[in-house]
Amino acid sequence: METAKKQFNIPIAKPTLIGDETELIAQSLQSGWVSMGPLTQRFEQAVCEYTQARYGVAVNSCTSALHISMLIHGIGAGDEVLCPSYSFIATANAIRHSGAEPCFVDIDPNTLNMDPQAAEACIQERYTSEGVNRKTGRKLKGILLVHQLGIPADIDTFAALAKRYHLTLMEDNACGLGSTYKNNPLGSSGFTNSLSFHPRKVITTGEGGMLLTNDETLAEKARVLRAHGMSISDFVRHQSAATTYERYDVVGYNYRLTDMQAAIGIRQMEHLESFIVRRNQIADAYNQAFGQIEELSIIQPPTYVTRWNYQSYPLRLRGATQTQRDEFMLALQQQGITTRRGIPPMHKEPVYEQGIVLPQTETVSKTSVMLPIFPTMTDDEVRYVIDCVCLQITHLVSAKQPVS
Ligand SMILES: Cc1ncc(COP(=O)(O)O)c(C=O)c1O
Incomplete structure (x- = not known):
């Protein structure tokens, strides 16, 4: 299986402390x-x-x-x-x-x-x-x-x-x-x-x-x-x-x-506006790259969302199983990219188990991944994340193809 050469170590998030504090x-x-x-x-x-x-x-x-x-x-x-x-x-x-x-x-x-x-x-x-x-x-x-x-x-x-x-x-x-x-x-x-x-x-x-x-x-x-x-x-x-x-x-x-x-x-x-501008630039690059890919689903917020600060960047693997999502995350980890799974539903945690089923919550949680996004992320790092995600998606697609 083709893998990209590991070029960076990119955390999921990083606080931006300028030094003027x-x-x-x-x-x-x-x-x-x-x-x-x-x-x-x-x-x-x-x-x-x-x-x-x-x-x-x-x-x-x-x-x-x-x-x-x-x-x-x-x-x-x-x-x-x-x-x-x-x-x-x-x-x-x-x-x-x-x-x-x-x-x-x-x-x-x-x-x-x-x-x-x-x-x-x-x-x-x-x-x-x-x-x-x-x-x-x-x-x-x-x-x-x-x-x-x-x-x-x-x-x-x-x-x-x-x-x-x-x-x-x-x-x-x-x-x-x-x-x-x-x-x-x-x-x-x-x-x-x-x-x-x-x-x-x-x-x-x-x-x-x-x-x-x-x-x-x-x-x-x-x-x-x-x-x-x-x-x-x-x-x-x-x-x-x-x-x-x-x-x-x-x-x-x-x-x-x-x-x-x-x-x-x-x-x-004092820096908040510049942080949000940079987060939006990164999200725009992700959206452009991933919005074209059939196997991926990006969030396209309704019109009442006039600005999203992109505190996190969620991506859904359309039609993937939880195992495939986890393998996808592991592959990115091996390439130096830290991701996080979709938010785990609280009603499934022992402290809040209520015996209820929330279908959308459960599906979104199992098939989602959060990608790295933080203001000091460089353009090269953003490009690298995009390339690695695209490569892993081709692997996911070929794994789904029936062997003839
Ligand atoms: C939606 C939501 N509510 C509450 C909290 C709790 O925030 P804090 O860690 O500042 O107590 C978080 C933190 O991640 C959160 O994401």
Whole structure:
């Protein structure tokens, strides 16, 4: 079998740290404000300006932001929240951390996001007209919409659905910073929105997240919950001329972000646009090459997706088995190209096994591969990935031919 000579070692993703973060991190260290100080506030403002959200509450991860989202909307024990199974497990974990349970919905294979029709069918089949799950007795309270891989989900359709069934709509926007929905940045909708700054995302703070909202009361509740339930933040107390005493009216968490992380985030935000431009150039090259190949299926987002940040690049091997997909990944690995399988469905994991079948989610997961994409990827590396993928596809096709 013909194989290309291994020319590169290309990871699936790589954070783009320019080096200009160092001086701002040093500023934090020298100032003595190393946690939840002025740089955290500056980072929150930078993200709000960019996303057009009114309030940003920086936290230590997207999972924490999602957990707080549930709590500020009064979701907890005895409740259920609709979400796609085709997502990273943190989506469902955050629901469970609140005491509620996820109710998994199938995806549209063309958008990789929760299918609004499947969501409505699920509401009608599994719940009474009062929103009580016929099997579990729990009450349906919300929808957690995921903008998977940075592809905006159809917010307006889900907003209408949420309104019809009196549900709270929230957005898991871990991957979607910089993507736009109907020309509006994700984060601007007004629905509680949670971002991730994990190294696999378009910008990173090492670990980190942010809750975005347009509602001042919800923002204030989130600020209190992220810092042990403290009614007045350390930063505000420090600035006060008078002696102030904090109160603890709710049980909170330590979900604080450090100012060193915020320093990295501030610099990352300054480069975000250039990161997204480069990600789109790479995706364009992939789309041009793979869009012509019958055995491959690329995502062609609907028109409401006015910009995709290409946090990840998914490719489907049409008609392939899971074994063939795994062999394809192994062959690329041997040529120095790291890929990842399609997202494993949460409803198949032991912690969330519900005995349900979600056909689209399962097929997409088994036949998908994520290809390397990151801003510092060179044109030669992109070309190499394209050549290796094309070569492996010819192998896959010839393996499928019946031997005469
Ligand atoms: C869709 C989705 N939600 C939530 C998370 C969790 O983000 P974090 O690692 O910042 O908690 C991720 C992370 O990969 C994700 O992809």
